[in-house]
Amino acid sequence: MPGLLEGRGITVRFGGLTALKGVDFGVAPGEVLSVIGPNGAGKTTLFNVITGRVRPTEGSVMFRGEAIHRLPPFRVARLGIVRTFQKTEVFASLPLMDGVAAGALARDDPDPSARAREALETVGLLGKAALTAGQLSYGDQRLLELAQALAVAPAVLLLDEPASGMNHQESAHIVRLIGELRDKGLAVILVEHNMHVVMTISDRVMVINYGEKIAEGSPAAVRGDPRVIEAYLGRQQGSDADPR
Ligand SMILES: Nc1ncnc2c1ncn2[C@@H]1O[C@H](COP(=O)(O)OP(=O)(O)O)[C@@H](O)[C@H]1O
Ligand SMILES: [Mg+2]
Structure with a gap:
């Protein structure tokens, strides 16, 4: 197509x-x-x-x-049609799960938290789901932003x-994910x-x-x-x- x-x-x-x-x-x-x-x-x-x-x-x-x-x-x-931004935009004070679920809500997903879980798992952040975005490293914040976008399906x-701003290992991870x-x-x-x-x-x-x-x-x-x-x-x- x-x-x-x-x-x-x-x-x-x-x-x-x-x-x-x-x-x-x-x-x-x-x-x-x-x-x-x-x-x-x-x-x-x-x-x-x-x-x-x-x-x-x-x-x-x-x-x-x-x-x-x-x-x-x-x-x-x-x-x-969903984007991430050149500068990181995450909800700094929210638990990761809530910020990501907001993306799914925007699309009237029947089960936003399941969608959020799935998106966090995809980017490898599920283990940190209880943290707030502000507690993440810069590289992880960029992954979180990707998870927010993925939650919108x-x-x-x-x-x-x-x-941008990622070290070699982090950018290799991004390449694999993409x-x-x-x-x-x-x-x-x-x-x-x-x-x-x-x-x-x-x-x-x-x-x-x-x-x-x-x-x-x-x-x-x-x-x-x-x-x-x-x-x-x-x-x-x-x-x-x-x-x-
Ligand atoms: N909202 C805007 N108002 C006025 N000029 C803008 C606006 N957005 C971008 N520009 C200008 O348009 C050009 C292209 O910008 P941009 O698309 O951000 O480039 P890039 O992302 O390739 O660096 C630049 O000269 C920028 O200053
Ligand atoms: Mg630009």
Whole structure:
């Protein structure tokens, strides 16, 4: 089923600034699409368009053939299009279980706590379910955020820099998890600066620069593309090794 989620000609202008310019994309179930590009390229804006936070100035986003680019964020989430944020957003003072169950409640799940349990188990946090989010390490907070998203039973999962600030072991865990979710049939769209993560997990990579798509293809094809090296990868020296 190609085109579970499809964007056509997405343009976003903020006053005089064009954050996205005529971007097309599509993602299928069981596929990981990565979106890479320098800071300010428009990656988060693309997520904001897909999730209903920003309305495109031009273009459309279709989910299962239905236009969704004019829907408010909660309606988009109810369709099963769920994101995590570039900066961690967890309910610091709530027990993990409650914060994650809130995600399931949002989708009228008949058994939110079962769904929360399942999501925490998937990310490996079930053993810490009685702790509050504030008591977790940074890496575990990022996993918690993923569990919150999974509790909504997404069809499309958008991950904004899930490996940022993670050490090698933690990012390897994230890669394994994303692979499992993909194998379960989720469509995953990943924004990530850690090129080791991107090149390991992606089925397809799309590169944006100043709001325009400059390349799209297999990780190997994109990695060798001179325009991509010029605009982005060539400036990424050493980023395979996590700075922390
Ligand atoms: N709500 C907004 N209002 C005005 N400008 C914005 C807004 N959101 C993003 N931008 C601008 O759009 C451009 C793309 O930003 P962003 O999508 O966050 O890039 P990336 O995630 O690739 O780093 C940047 O120049 C940013 O400053
Ligand atoms: Mg961003």
